[in-house]
Amino acid sequence: PQKRDTRRNMEASLTARDRVGIQDFVLLDAYTSESAFLDNLRKRFHENLIYTYVGTLLVSVNPYKDLDIYSKKQMDTYMGVNFFELPPHIYALADNVFRTMLSEFNNHFILISGESGAGKTEASKKILQFYAVSCPSTKLLNNVRDRLLLSNPVLEAFGNAKTLKNDNSSRFGKYMDIQFDHRGGAVGGHILSYLLEKSRVVHQNHGERNFHIFYQLVEGGEEDLLRWLGLERNCKNYRYLVQGDCAKVSSINDKSDWKTVQKALSVIDFSESDTEHLFGIIASVLHLGNLKFEADARGYATIKNNQETHWLLGIPNQVLQQGLTHRKIEAKTEEVLSPFSVEHAVYARDALAKAIYGRTFNWLVNKINESLVNQDSSRKMVVGLLDIYGFEVFSVNSFEQFCINYCNEKLQQLFIQLTLKSEQEEYELEGIEWEPVPYFNNKIICDLVEEKFRGIISLLDEECLRPGEATDLTFLEKMEEKIGGHPHFVTHKLADKNTRKTLERGDFRLLHYAGEVTYCVVGFLDKNNDLLYRSGKEVMQHSKNAIIKHCFPSSEPDNKKRPETVVTQFKNSLVGLTEILTSKEPWYVRCIKPNESKQPAKFDDVLVRHQVKYLGLMEHLRVRRAGFAYRRKYEIFLQRYKALCPDTWPNWKGTPAEGVRCLIKHLGYKTDEYKLGRTKIFIRHPRTLFATEDAFQVCKHQLATKIENCWRGLMARKERERRAWAVKVIKKFIKGFMTRNQPACIDNSEYLAYVRQNYLTRLKENLPKSVLDMDSWLTPPPILKEVNELFMFLKNSPCYIVWMLLLLQLLLKAQTSSMFKGKKENYPLSVCRPFVDTRIALEDINLKVLQTIQHEHLKYGVPVVKYDRNGFRPRLRQLIFTQEAAYLVEETKIKQRIDFTSLKGVSVSNLSDNFLILHVTCDDIKQKGDLVLQCDFLYEALTNLSFIADKQSCVKVVQGSVRFDIQPGREGFVDFKSGQESMVYRAKNGHLMVVSVDRKSNS
Ligand SMILES: Nc1ncnc2c1ncn2[C@@H]1O[C@H](COP(=O)(O)OP(=O)(O)O)[C@@H](O)[C@H]1O
Ligand SMILES: [Mg+2]
DSSP, rough: HHHHHHHHOOOHHHHTTTTSSSSGGGGSTTTTOOHHHHHHHHHHTTTOOEEEEETEEEEOOSSSSOOOOSSHHHEEEEEEETTTTTTHHHHHHHHHHHHHHHHHHHEEEEEEEETTTTTTHHHHHHHHHHHHHHOOOOOHHHHHHHHHHHHHHHHHHHHHOOSSOOTTOOOOEEEEEEOOOSSOOOEEEEEEEEOOOOGGGGGOTOOOOOOOHHHHHHSSSSSHHHHHOOSSOOOOGGGHTTTTTTOOOOOOEEEEEEEEHHHHHHHTOHHHHHHHHHHHHHHHHHHHHHHHHEEEETEEEEEEEOOTTTTTTTHHHHHHHHHHHEEEEEEEEEEEEEEEOOOHHHHHHHHHHHHHHHHHHHHHHHHHHHHOOOOSSSSEEEEEEOOOOOOOSSSSSHHHHHHHHHHHHHHHHHHHHHHHHHHHEEEEEEEEEEEEEEEOOOHHHHHHHHHHTTTTHHHHHHHHHSSSOOOOHHHHHHHHHHHHTTTTTETTTTSOHHHHHOOOTTTEEEEETOOOOEEEOOHHHHHHOOOHHHHHHHHHHTTTHHHHHHOTTTTTTTTTSSSOOOOHHHHHHHHHHHHHHTTTTEEEEEEEEETTTTTTOOOOHHHHHHHHHHHHHHHHHHHHHHSSSSEEEHHHHHHHHHSSTTTTOOOOOOHHHHHHHHHHHTTOGGGGEEEEEESEESSHHHHHHHHHHHHHHHHHHHHHHHHHHHHHHHHHHHHHHHHHHHHHHHHHHHHHHHHHTSSSSSTTHHHHHHHHHHHHHHHHOOOOOTTTGGGGOOOTTTHHHHHHHHHHHHHEEEEEEHHHHHHHHHHHHHHHHHHHHHSTHHHHHHHHHHOOSSSSGGSSSSSSHHHHHGOEEEEEEEEEEEEOTTTTTEEEEEEESSSSSEEEEETTTEEEEEEEGGEEEEEESSSSOOOEEEEEEOOOTOOOOOOEEEETTHHHHHHHHHHTTTTTEEEEEEEEEEEEETTTTTTEEEEEEEESSOOOETTTOOOOOOOOOOOOOOO
């Protein structure tokens, strides 16, 4: 929580607080008022501001329209920007999670909750898209990225359906891991799916549809394919598609969705035969649904004659006929076939259809997972996305709703535990006393459902497994008997007179944390048993379809050992999920549905108020506010408000904590309005902060006027100076030319240097073929008398050492030239500056440092400015090269040693700044990363470095931007551009911006 808070910039949102409500509910003064909460949400919603924070939790209200806030441009805006500097956004949250992961090297998950149609799935897709765009990109990574993205349309086709609540309702729970390498590249993924609502395959309520894929196939499938599958292009012909009476939905384009799915399947490694088999199954389910039975003379079911059954997965007619109309019973020594009634056969048929579809769905998820496997098994970090079916209440609610709502209870429970825990931890860490917060704990409902022996799940299983005549009604009676007195449970029989009117005889009602839901017990036992008669399974083993063969292996344990019931399986999978989640850092997105009619710009107060209540937003806010609305690191608080107190302005000499103490004393904070923690100040009421902020705004205004005046004067002075300088330079050049033949003096020194530069440049390109070939040296211009004389001298004297020295200097310059000439803008200026041996005299190096590194032979030293890896604050340092390594020295301390063997390279820009970035290899995350330096003697230093380290080719001149490792696995950027004035600052996107004056246009 600490780290995250430093990313917060509540202050930025303070200024906007009156215009569009507040961006963070934590700053709501009336934080216990639901109406104030609602007012703020409504105000923002009507301005298309659908996102609002409660601390680090994001509230999102479904706009039901395309807002232009999801563009690529928006993503760029939010990339790497301090969390709260921009308006709240799902991208800001995603980015913050990502960055926290990279800096803390840990795993995270984003829990997206809200009722059906509130925008969970859309939110999860936006997060995924954001990562796809913002992650580092290579060919390999792009491949993984595309698969991650495209797994979505496939899973939605098979797992989503139109319901009354949502035209694209997820009918399964989905937890997706996105795996990142230590640089933040997406390297893999994994999907876990939870309890698919299989009953939808065979039955849909009025106004609802079956899973999208059926309609996509019938509407979008190519003629050939349909003919091959024996399908007609008319949904009305299939019993499994007509019950809801709404095959066509205006918001859904099955035809184009079909194309999307086709394309996606090919990207995620589905072979042609995979897809053939897959759609063979989808078609077979439709055919199966149309299978009719009739009673024979004895009243037993037979498949009606003349039905085409050969479409059904290549199963011989005979086998199918027997399997669907009989049940195998094991008698003492032999198996006997017991015939079904027609009703029973229909039931068996539907059970088979559900089983086929359900198992195929699992196969599909596994298949997608295979294609998402992280090929490189190195250490990875994950961000998990949980998009699970939201709390659901229909007019009739059945077993599925019971499971879905139970799942939501569990997640709410987890949410309570985690938020309370993290808040409490922060208080402890800061040494502040924890003040307990009253909140509704839904544990009582979780227990009611899942408690061993006494919970509803146990009772249901008991009824399913016990011998004798168990029915849905006996299950109801058992519940009445065992949990009758529970405050969150009521039935027709147990209810008082008024409540009884609202309940049917076969109903039971649970008072969920999110509201009351009345469940109809009919079908509970069947759905929980999910019986697939053994004969049905055996039928499937005759199939020629590879997927079916895989899904119904012959080695499956048979009926003797009862498989776990559906609800128990589900309960166990939720236990697993909770384990997965609790091992990670939680983040929350709470989605809210503004109205029931899926309309934009409609804000139904009652509906929203209800969600605000049950999503626990008020409680979360209360927890966040438990005493303290606002908390901030001392440094940051002081930095912003120091101008408000003469003692802290402009600079505070002591510790930040003392500075804050001094500041708030001056501001007159009352003792009960704040608390001082170990690293942070906690402020109880927003109004205290608002007052401080207002004072700051006034002060800033006054300051701004003052600064503006000074600035204008300064600029005018600068301009005058610049012109005067230009006149001087031109004059000097002319004078130099006129006096070029005179002995070196102040008038011609610069001019001569320029001529010398020219000569050296030419010389480098025309070096003698052999060093002993004294005659072919390029003749120096007459004015370079000293060179001329030296040459004469060398020719006549065998003084080898002097010769070598000269050659060395020349070679050095030639080396510099080859590295930078024509590449870096200010290179020409450097040439006339003679190189010296070192820029730091031995006595200017601290003795202690000297003692440590002396044995490596000091070669060269130069003062540099080092930019902090995190805040990019400039620090003065010495850069010293020995025979073996480069040292960054701060007075008495060696801050970093870079062995030349681990020096990967050096980057400089092509512009006229004097920045250099030393790239180092390091695998150990504790090690320091690359160095960002500024050096006045850039060319000299680099030329020396390249000679000493013997790395002539390691210097790279780059354009635009340099990526570097802040520390292993955490990247930073230095951006270069030219401008009117040279500047170095930390840009909004977190990069270090280096602006240098354009030498070309200025010369
Ligand atoms: N951020 C959004 N912007 C625009 N429309 C949205 C947004 N979120 C949701 N919707 C609309 O609402 C519908 C339901 O959203 P969905 O995410 O499927 O709900 P849930 O997964 O919570 O059931 C979507 O199909 C879409 O039309
Ligand atoms: Mg959904």
